[in-house]
Amino acid sequence: MNTKLVNAAADVVARAMENGRRVPAAVAVALESAQMLMSPEIAAELKQLRKRVAGLETERHSTNEALDDAVQELRARRQGEPVFVYRSEHPDSGIVLGTYSNREAAREHCEAVVRREWPEGTRLSFVWATENEDLLSPEELTVLPGQNDEDLTGYVVTPLEVASAYDEDGDE
Template sequence: MSARDELLDEYGRADTAPLGALADLRQKLDAYRAEVQREGIPPLFVADYEGAELTLHLTYEAAQAACDDYAKAEAHGRCWDWRTEDGIERQFWTRDLDDAPTGYTGGAVWQIEVEPDGKTSEVTQPAELTIYRASHDSIVMGLYTTAAAARAHCEADMRWDLPSVPLDWIEDEEDGVAELVAAVGEEERPTGFVVTALEVASEYDEEADE
């Protein structure tokens, strides 16, 4: 079984935990990246719906359909649509009269991307894996493989309470923390939503503990 097939087998089922054990996920993603580098196989697409498990799909359309199924169960007569923001597809509720967005459903689709190294087709030592933690007032909301997905989760939660307030992100590149702020009048006020970049080591470093 290829690394891609193993990812689909493990995370392509609705009853799978969102990210599983980080060490297991990292190992499978590293194997998948190496396989893409070596063979140029097609990408995978992540379907992420708030409150549901992450699932992997062979096509964008299949991932979108998975989110549509969750939205259908929560619609209660409402309509929804999709648009691209920050490099990912986000699902949002719409008004019946003019299809104007009224708030995010909590659904998002993004692609697992692998950048070619341009040097060799051989499998090399994988780089450190970075995951992104979405949190609100120190309460962890979820872990994601892209910053855009983690930010989308924060923004979707924020939109439930304040659907029309302009939002922005203030990022501290040194510590890898991005804070969501809301424009109130002429001021930008913190919302309590934060995305933090976390590096997951592939091996235990005994010297780092000294």
């Protein structure tokens, strides 16, 4: 039982009776005017919606808990491991496009800039190449605008290690 709703309905009924309404239909009109009546179909639909919202709240709560657990686990695992950011740039011209927490975003920025350099509708393929196969080497973007054409763009994604603490003995 919803005591707030019952008290509100009782208040509407009391005011209707104070205003001289004694016939049950007149009291019901007062309740309807206060938007406190609904059809059985609407009541059933409201009950279903409330169940669905409660389920979504429970699901959201468990998802948030799972995400929090995952973040805590990642933090514990990464403690002491180096952290990297990725700078997208055109070093020959001194243009730095941006610095990102993941390699894919840095690559995406370079590819978007190169796409704007070509006429609209030109079919482009991109290849990222590195001199070494390790993950810490800079990658250069090559564009393939045709079947056999290959063009170095000069755009590079460079991994940069982020220090987690100051090292007094480190290089300055």
